[in-house]
Amino acid sequence: MSELTKLPLKGALDGLKAKTFSSSELTEAFIGAIEHSNGALNAYVETTFDKARAQAKASDELLAKGEGRALEGAPLGIKDLYCTEGVRTTACSKILGNFVPTYESTVTANLWQGGAVMLGKLNMDEFAMGSSNETSHWGPVVNPWKAKDSNQALTPGGSSGGSAAAVAADLCLAATASDTGGSIRQPAAFTGTVGIKPTYGRASRFGMVAFASSLDQAGPITKTVEDAAIMLNVMCSHDVKDSTSLDIEVPDFTQFIGKSVKGLRIGIPDEYRLDGIPAEIDALWEQGIAWLKDAGAEIVRITLPHTKYALPCYYIVAPAEASSNLARYDGMRFGYRDPEATSLTDTYELSRSEGFGKEVKRRIMIGTYVLSAGFYDAYYVKALKVRRKIADDFTEAFKSCDVILTPATPSSAFALGDEKKAADPVSMYLNDVFTVTTNLAGLPGLSVPAGLDQHGLPLGLQVIGKALDEGTVLTIASVLEQAAGFTQKPSKWW
Template identity: 70%
Template structure:
């Protein structure tokens, strides 16, 4: 039998429906792969083998009866940011030690409703704050990719590094992820996987541990554009428990994948040509333009003039919201509790012990920009800039542009413990330079693997779409995927 873990989600679904194998067999293959490889990759922080086996058995009964949902029997990994009832949910942070919620997030509820199987919880940057998955309390995730002729360990990107690494290394059929400033698209690009950040409001945020509430959005990471579309159809939907959820019908996203780009207008923003951008990133971008033209799209140069302000504005807005959201973690009701001589001492000791360095940095930045003397100078100004960034996109889309093509990341995966990144946090933040505008404007964006750098590491291209027009992104993303024609499978070393 073919190695079941190497099947795409779409192929696994077809195989289950045709009774070529059972969900129990498929789930067992993934659990064996996790047992054999997770110690080296550190993608999972909790494995739910018993629950997975029980869910698979239930799926087999449904499939045998000719029943079952769109994801019946498909084994998935769940980012540790999603609340899963009775199961480890800690946002990869020490401060949520031993926390197991009494409720299920809306997104995971949708997945279980559609028949999916949970393999376990995936590692991530602590509270989703990071671009390399090195801030996790459980240690860094290792990218399954390695540079040619090198054994050096590379980052998988962040914050959804565990999700991207697990998908890339065949430790799950697909995974949930979240994106606040690029945390789906950047790790997808660094691991040769597909990741889509939906329009803000497309997927419910209820039951997802909050980082920056006006920016956070759930989405999938998968091996192919079609797999991502299948996942997103199940993950999406209106939720009255989330005040920012939009009451729109969920399309069959997979039906749009083969639609093509003939007649579409693709914008190429001149502001994304950054100083010092590697030649191979520019070459890949030009290749992507050529592929879309060859399939019948019209390509047009466009301007998004406020792009240069997006990253600094993001790193005011996001930490400000984080400092407010993370105020609830005080050691009183749940999670870590350090004893102190009084309540103030308890708060201080618990938060000092429970939060990692990067989370503390962002809480302090956020608290500073929200303080009485600096609120108008920083936070209010950043929100004004955010409005201008959103308006830039509106002008372009109203002028007939259907989607925008950009690089996904400024480089391929870098080394774990990279000294330049450790010494200068701003260099780490620059990994999000192509992705944060999408979150600031609430737009959908997809990262699709499109090529490799000189060391054989994957590189991705990003497509940005109109609000709630993810279908066009799936169609254009499929054109890039098909045109590249590359097998984005890492050489197994784990």
């Protein structure tokens, strides 16, 4: 039955409806795979096998009556950023300790109402701050992919590294993830999976542990573009508990898969041709352009003039919001409290200094600095103005194109413990160079695997769409997926 874990989400749902196998059989196959492999990959930080078995049994009863819902009986992994009632949720930070929520996030509630089965909580960078999944309190996730000429452990990307690794290694059918500056799309590109960040407000943020509230957005990591559409159908909804949630109908995203791209205009931004980018990234981009041209799309050169300011803008806005959001973790109400503290001030200072990791403390300090009285106007207010300019660039560009095609990342997966990136945080931040603009502008973006580099590691192409036009993004991505014919999987060593 281990072959069941290799199925895409759509294939598994079809098999369940056809009664080729049961949800219980499918769930046991994944439980066995996790028990065998998680020690090597560290993708799951908490497993919920008893809960999964109970949910699978309930799904089988509904399927037997022909009453299956959209995700009936499908075993999924949940990023440890989503509050799950009765199941430990830590955002992979020591400061949350063994926090067990008494409520469910809206996204996960939607999944359970859709019939999904919960296998457990997935590893991530602490509070979603990182691009390599090395800031997790529970240790780094290991990418199931390895370079063909090396045995070195590679990063699966971040912050949704556990989600990407679990999907790539067939430890769940699909996974929830979140994207603040590229945390869905970069891990997807690094692991040969599909990751989509929908329009800001499409999916509720209620019950998601906050990093930067104006940038955070929920989305899935899946094996195929069609699977991403299936997950979006269920994850997205209007939610009165989230004031930024959009009160707009969620279309059936699966209807956009396989549609013709004839006549669609594909924007190619000059500003994304960066110095020092590997030639194979540029070559893949050109190949993607050729595939879409062959499919009948029109290629249009566009300009996004403020792109060069996107990273510095992001690394002012995001830490500022993080500084505000993370002020609630003070050692008083829940989570980690330093046992040696003898006063209120000690409790605050010691609990926070010991509870937060180095990268989180770095971003809190940056955020506190740019929000301080003497620097608020010079940094934060200026960054907000630049953010508006970046959004305006997209508005102008979309007057002449329907979607934008770019590389997803500036490289393939790099080694865990990369000394250069550890010594220089800015070099790590540069991983987000192609992705942060969509978060700043609130637009949908998707990474689709499109080829391998010279070391046999996956590379992705990114499709950026107009606000609320995930449908066209999925249409373009499905054409790229078909043209690329990317069916490679990592050689199993774990």
